[in-house]
Amino acid sequence: MARMRPVPYRVVERRRETRDTVTLALEPVAARIAEPSPGQFTMMYAWGVGEVPVSVSGGGAKPRVEQTVRAVGAVTRALCGARPGEMLGLRGPFGVGWGLDEVQGFDLILAAGGIGLAPLRSVVLRALADPRRYGRIVLLVGARTPADLLYPDELERWRRCGVHVEVTVDRAAAGWTGHVGLITSLIDLVDADPARAAAFVCGPEIMMRLTARALVERGVPPHRVRLSLERNMRCGVGWCGHCQLGPLLLCRDGPVVPYERAEPLMAVKEL
């Protein structure tokens, strides 16, 4: 069951992003997992508590793996509480990523809601590492409040590197001078050629449905709109049956799924 065995990784850095979210930088103790591509996930193990699927949010210097975790349950609370020096387990990387290599030469429209920015961070980092391979990079970010915004310093840095970043919040706070409202309201600000663009979307399901629909209406071909979907996962390798979404096993056929495939499935309640 080598595939079910966590590989020990040490926390080398812990950055608090928001009140309930931290980014952990992990390095292998001895053996390492294969290098994840943007959009893939690992199963992160907190000693004795359990395991959850978490998208990879960046790498940096190999073999470092960075993962952003929001504390919503027992395992994610334990992971968020892990301090530098502590050991966690990783399995993976699993699943189908964004397919960034397939869209070389295209403009990139990235739309993130909440923690959904985490798997798109790895796209931005990868694209900025070799910007000539892509056209314009547009990043649309939605957060509940300004305090819930992930990676604010990095957003500034990416802006300086030429990424067109637009941020909106559901509820403003004192001092907020940016947009307020749904992320779809930002799409009109996108300065990219829809026909020559690929769009990657990650966030709550309702946000992904509305955003993907709006992007397609703007002219992005449905097969080049890709969504990162979420379901319960127990194994990551296609045996446990938990991550089914209709015909898909999301750990195997996803988590990134083309909109044309995902749209009819997301339209069915409780599928």
Place this chain on the structure above:
Amino acid sequence: MAKLMTTGLSALYDALRRAGYTVIGPTVRDGAIVLDELRSADDLPVGWGVTLAPGGYRVRRRDDQAAFGHSAGPQSWKPFLHQPRVKLWEADRVGDGFEVREERPEPPRYAFLGVRPCDLRAIEIQDRVLMGGRHTDSAYAARREGVFIVAVDCTEPGETCFCASMGTGPKSGPGYDLALTELIDDGSPRYVVEVGSEAGSAVLAEVPTEEADEDLQACARAEVAAAAEHMGREMPALGLRDLMAESLDYARWDEVASRCLSCGNCTMVCPTCFCTTVEDTTDLTGEHAERWQLWDSCFDLGFSHLHGGDVRSSPKSRYRQWLTHKLGTWHDQFGSSGCVGCGRCIVWCPVGIDLTEEVAALQAERDQRASGERGAP
């Protein structure tokens, strides 16, 4: 060439034991025909049959000495290959980290004596799920690899059987080492044997046999062919996959949900249901941790849990998931139907939900909708 076993099943049982196998087969216990280790051929349910109904199962005395005059019991062979509980690994804290160890217990060497054609196909389907993809479930593979299969064609299907319409029986398909057809004349059985592998040939060489003449072979074929005409249930042969995909918003799901108890019995007795969960534990000191894999059921509320809530919170959505997966999306995921027509889910459903009846109702609803559309001005 087909052979006739000239002695009873004892000779076959003994040959399997001499070849080093632990022989698993049907036996009567607690008012049911269960699968367990056989201590001798006498443990087989000779002279026992079953009476089946939706939500009903009784063993009954037969008026002959058939050992395989019964159809599917409460268990399939699944627990022997895809175990209900498997320890995946254990780990101990070492310094500020931990070390993970995997035990690899020597897998038992099983001979399955009396695998019905539906269950033979079910094993093949689980092989594809657990060994046919990118990742192989090594615990399953280790148990599966050495299994010797004695299939037995079905000559007496039960009231809830529909293997003929699923194309899985009553004749044994490929995958067996030996396949028997049980013929009853004058109350006592004779066994025609076909060989499916070299291992099968080697075992059969240890059993007294003679050539089965053409009359006898024709008789065996006729018995099996007749069984196909006596299925207690029928499933539409074609279009199930499309029906499942089209019917997601049908009213019938509400109707079946009003009866379904979400107990998950159907998933436990189903020979192909493979879903599992994992359980992570530590001992009281917190220094030792283990991970166990356990059978799970898509009828459990927590099966689809996400931090925002359970995706399938209604019993309706959970029954729909089970049936549409079994008959529909299984094709997309693993290249075949997930149903073999054994009828266990009908028998062991405490309220007697019958999937063939549900499919017929979904079909009727589709027809009704189609005629409604045609009737529209």
